[in-house]
Amino acid sequence: MKLVNTPSKPRAVGLRFILAQTWLAMSDTTHTIEHAALLSPRFVWKMTAVVAVMCLITLAITLTGRMVGKSISQAGNTTDPTELEIVIGNDVLRLPANAIRYENQRVAGVQAAVDMYFSWPGMEGYSEASRNIFSQTGSADGLVFARIAQATMSRDMSGRYTPIYRRLVEGAPVAGPNGLDSYRLRSGAGYANELMYVERTTSERPYTIRCLLDEPGSETDFNTRTGCQRDISIGQDLSVTYRFSINLLPHWRQIENDVRHRLETALVK
Numbered sequence: 001m002k003l004v005n006t007p008s009k010p011r012a013v014g015l016r017f018i019l020a021q022t023w024l025a026m027s028d029t030t031h032t033i034e035h036a037a038l039l040s041p042r043f044v045w046k047m048t049a050v051v052a053v054m055c056l057i058t059l060a061i062t063l064t065g066r067m068v069g070k071s072i073s074q075a076g077n078t079t080d081p082t083e084l085e086i087v088i089g090n091d092v093l094r095l096p097a098n099a100i101r102y103e104n105q106r107v108a109g110v111q112a113a114v115d116m117y118f119s120w121p122g123m124e125g126y127s128e129a130s131r132n133i134f135s136q137t138g139s140a141d142g143l144v145f146a147r148i149a150q151a152t153m154s155r156d157m158s159g160r161y162t163p164i165y166r167r168l169v170e171g172a173p174v175a176g177p178n179g180l181d182s183y184r185l186r187s188g189a190g191y192a193n194e195l196m197y198v199e200r201t202t203s204e205r206p207y208t209i210r211c212l213l214d215e216p217g218s219e220t221d222f223n224t225r226t227g228c229q230r231d232i233s234i235g236q237d238l239s240v241t242y243r244f245s246i247n248l249l250p251h252w253r254q255i256e257n258d259v260r261h262r263l264e265t266a267l268v269k
Contacts, residue, residue, distance in 0.1 A: 076103055077126040077134055084108045085268070089150040091235035092268040099125030101145070113149035120144045120248065120255065123262040140227065140245045144255060148263065151239035157231045158205040165196060165208060173198075177250040180207070197228070197249065207256065211246055232260065235267050 080097040087110045097106045101115040119130045119142055126134050133142045153160070168189045173181035179200050185191035191210070199207035211228040229243040242259050 077131075078103070078106065079127055080106075081125065086111055086114055088112070088114065088148060089237045091238050093148070093235075093263070093266045094268060095266055096125050098127065113147060116146040116148065118144045118146070118262065120244070120258065123258050141247050144242055144244045144248075144259060146240055146242040146259060146263070148238055148240050151233060151237055153239070156233045156239065157208045157210075161198065161206055161208045162204050165198075169196060178252065180249070180252065185210075197252075207252065209249075209252065211249075230256075232256075234260065234264050 078098050082097050083094040084097055084100070084106065085108050086093050086095055093114075095114065095116065099116050099118055100106045101117045105111060105114050117126075117134070118124060119133050123144070124130065136143070155163075165185075168185050168191065169183035170186050171184050173183055176182045176197050180197040181200050183196045183198065185194050185196055187193075193213040195211045195213065197209050197211060207230075209228050209230040227243045228246050228249060229241060231239055231241040234240055240259065240263055244255060248255060
């Protein structure tokens with residue numbers, strides 16, 4: 001019996017079918033890739049959210065930086081002129097917040113003492129216009145500092161001159177500015193390196209103020225830039241110790257009047 005080799009048509013047809021199906025699948029995939037969106041809506045929303053959050057963080061950093069920068073530039077000062085009612089002993093005062101030197105004292109109510117500062121002339125508290133005056137580091141020109149507290153002595157500085165200070169001065173007086181004479185105070189009396197300026201008058205209560213010497217131990221230098229200090233009595237039982245640069249000493253009469261007027265008008269009758 002003779003065997004005849006015939007082509008395997010079913011196998012060839014099957015192979016062609018498989019190849020055709022593969023080609024169609026690849027064509028569909030390419031078509032899908034070509035027409036698919038480059039960015040899905042979900043991805044777009046995520047990116048939008050991230051950008052929005054970054055913008056908010058940047059805005060917050062900018063605002064915080066401005067606030068911190070302003071706080072640093074004010075160095076504890078405030079421009080708030082709100083008057084606070086403060087009780088010290090038997091006296092009540094209405095004092096503007098921007099004239100109170102320390103932040104922890106800018107509260108109404110009972111306090112042991114209050115530290116004030118004012119630009120001079122004018123006796124005004126801190127403001128943007130006067131920032132350079134209050135921000136000085138090398139001097140205190142144009143400023144008057146005052147501390148208000150209950151009196152611990154029965155007499156103010158003028159009242160203490162005749163019974164106390166006059167006994168402590170030594171040497172001849174030296175003519176000072178605008179009707180004042182300067183005296184050296186005995187170092188052993190507890191007033192080392194100080195000068196006392198006294199009003200040239202016969203009054204039993206002359207204007208009296210103490211000033212520190214520039215160079216401790218100096219025997220000839222009667223000049224000072226470190227400040228002069230005086231205390232006065234106001235109200236029922238208050239002592240006000242105020243100080244200013246010796247550069248302002250020629251204006252002592254006006255400064256005395258301004259300090260008294262500014263604080264006495266703050267008293268609540």
